[in-house]
Amino acid sequence: MMVMAELLDYSGHLSARIAPDRFLIPTRDASRAGITADDILIVDLDGKVLEGNRPCPTETQIHAGVYRARPDVKVVGHGHPPMSVLFTMVDRPMIAIRNFGYRFIGTPVHPDPTHIRTREQGDAVARTLGQCSCCLLRGHGSVIAANSVAEVFLDSLEMEENARSAVHAASLGPLKPITPGEAEQLKASYAKNDYRAVKIWEHYQEKARLAGLL
Numbered sequence: 412m413m414v415m416a417e418l419l420d421y422s423g424h425l426s427a428r429i430a431p432d433r434f435l436i437p438t439r440d441a442s443r444a445g446i447t448a449d450d451i452l453i454v455d456l457d458g459k460v461l462e463g464n465r466p467c468p469t470e471t472q473i474h475a476g477v478y479r480a481r482p483d484v485k486v487v488g489h490g491h492p493p494m495s496v497l498f499t500m501v502d503r504p505m506i507a508i509r510n511f512g513y514r515f516i517g518t519p520v521h522p523d524p525t526h527i528r529t530r531e532q533g534d535a536v537a538r539t540l541g542q543c544s545c546c547l548l549r550g551h552g553s554v555i556a557a558n559s560v561a562e563v564f565l566d567s568l569e570m571e572e573n574a575r576s577a578v579h580a581a582s583l584g585p586l587k588p589i590t591p592g593e594a595e596q597l598k599a600s601y602a603k604n605d606y607r608a609v610k611i612w613e614h615y616q617e618k619a620r621l622a623g624l625l
């Protein structure tokens with residue numbers, strides 16, 4: 412579904428914590444468009460494969476680093492969403508231009524543009540993420556930390572759609588971003604919409620079924 416919604420391509424990965432000290436993650440080489448249960452590894456918080464005999468993704472430390480630092484996080488997504496990543500290439504913080512974009516105002520940007528391969532780099536990404544639910548990696552991608560796969564899907568979708576809208580709107584004229592005061596109002600009204608992650612998940616699940624993908 413992430414591939415279908417163009418939130419993941421041939422790389423990037425989701426992981427899910429299944430115990431305090433271990434999580435599921437797909438293998439490095441499996442196509443993201445056709446992952447099956449056989450492509451899923453069990454990995455510990457050092458990034459060591461406990462179950463499965465194929466290599467884990469090069470950037471498993473993104474996930475391990477977030478899980479080490481944030482016991483509250485159950486699911487981590489890492490992708491390379493092209494519109495969102497544009498905001499790491501300019502001296503301009505992420506703005507909200509769509510109403511749902513209020514959650515992404517000032518999304519932190521991790522300065523290290525290289526692949527996150529080591530434990531130290533994973534810890535550094537987790538420090539940039541802090542208590543936020545998402546951050547961006549400069550010239551590279553996104554990290555989303557949430558409680559469920561459906562929430563990671565929602566955040567991935569809305570972050571990219573907000574960024575895409577900003578880029579397109581800028582070609583029409585000066586941008587009119589959501590103001591801090593409006594963001595507060597949106598926070599209050601969206602707080603009543605806790606059904607959204609499931610609603611959007613079900614919509615895309617149905618689309619995937621109609622497309623014969625599920």
Ligand SMILES: [Zn+2]
Pocket residue numbers: 423470489490491551552
């Ligand atoms: Zn990456």
